[in-house]
Each structure stands twice: as C-alpha cells, then as structure tokens.
Amino acid sequence: MSKHFKLVCAVYLILRRNGKVLMLRRFNTGFMDGNYGLVAGHIDGGESLFSAMAREAKEEIGITVEPKDLEVIHVMHRGCESPDYERFSVFIKTCKYSGEIKNMEPNKCDDVRWFPVNGLPPNTIDYVKRVIENSDIGFFSEDGWE
DSSP: OOOOOEEEEEEEEEEEETTEEEEEEEOSSSSSTTSEEOEEEEOOTTOOHHHHHHHHHHHHHOOBOOGGGOEEEEEEEEOOSOTTEEEEEEEEEESOOBSOOOOSOTTTEEEEEEEETTSOOTTBOHHHHHHHHOTTSOSEEEESOO
8 A cells, every 4th residue: 555645734814903913822732832823724624725714713713704705815835844744824814704703712722812913922933924924925935845
C-alpha cells in the first residue's frame, strides 16, 4: 500500500471593525498556545470552504455569518514539520454577521478581543500577523519553506 501526500486545509476569519481586528488567544490546544490568532479551523469532509468558515465562526465566537457574505482575500501554502502533510490556509473576510461575539470555547481560548491592525500583540502567530498587517501581500504567499 502506498503512502499518499496529504494537504490539510484550514480557514481563517478576518473580522475588522473601526481599524481593529478580532483576535483569539489559543489555550490548551497543543498548537501555538498562548499566542493570538484568528477564528479558524479545519475544513471537515463534505463541506464547502465558506460553510466551514460559517461553522467555525458559530462554534468559536457565537456569531452567524452567511457564506454569501464571505470573501477569500488570501491563500497561503504552509510547509510544516511533518513530512506526511502540508497546510493550505485560506484567509476570509466579512463585514456582515449577526449575534454577539463571545468566547464559545473557553477550553481552547482564554481571550477574545479587538486589537488595532497596526498594534497587534507581540505574541500574534507570525504567519497570521503577516497577512493582517500587509495589505499588499497579494493573494498568495508561502510560509515555512526556508
């Protein structure tokens, strides 16, 4: 039986308001704990990219976003430590949502708050920070291949 290459795909929500971006501090997840990131998660089998983003927004911060209101703004191909897989990260934005933002996963996140785009916390995940701060980054980038 041959071993097949795997590409893990994740979605990231860039939610902005008044020059600020919503960030979550990871906690007890086993990946980048103690660092700020975005609402994010893996795409489950049998769901579209935008459906996955809508699901993650509801699961993590309790808001409802409609897939039709989402827009892909950046795609990143990320290398990683494992020779068995690589990561494909899709950054998505929306300006429309309903509901009140709240931490729905306190077992995985210990802080949810708005930060100025030009004043992100120093413990922001590097590749996330690059996408948020660089409006001229373009549609595609790579990370972790050096």
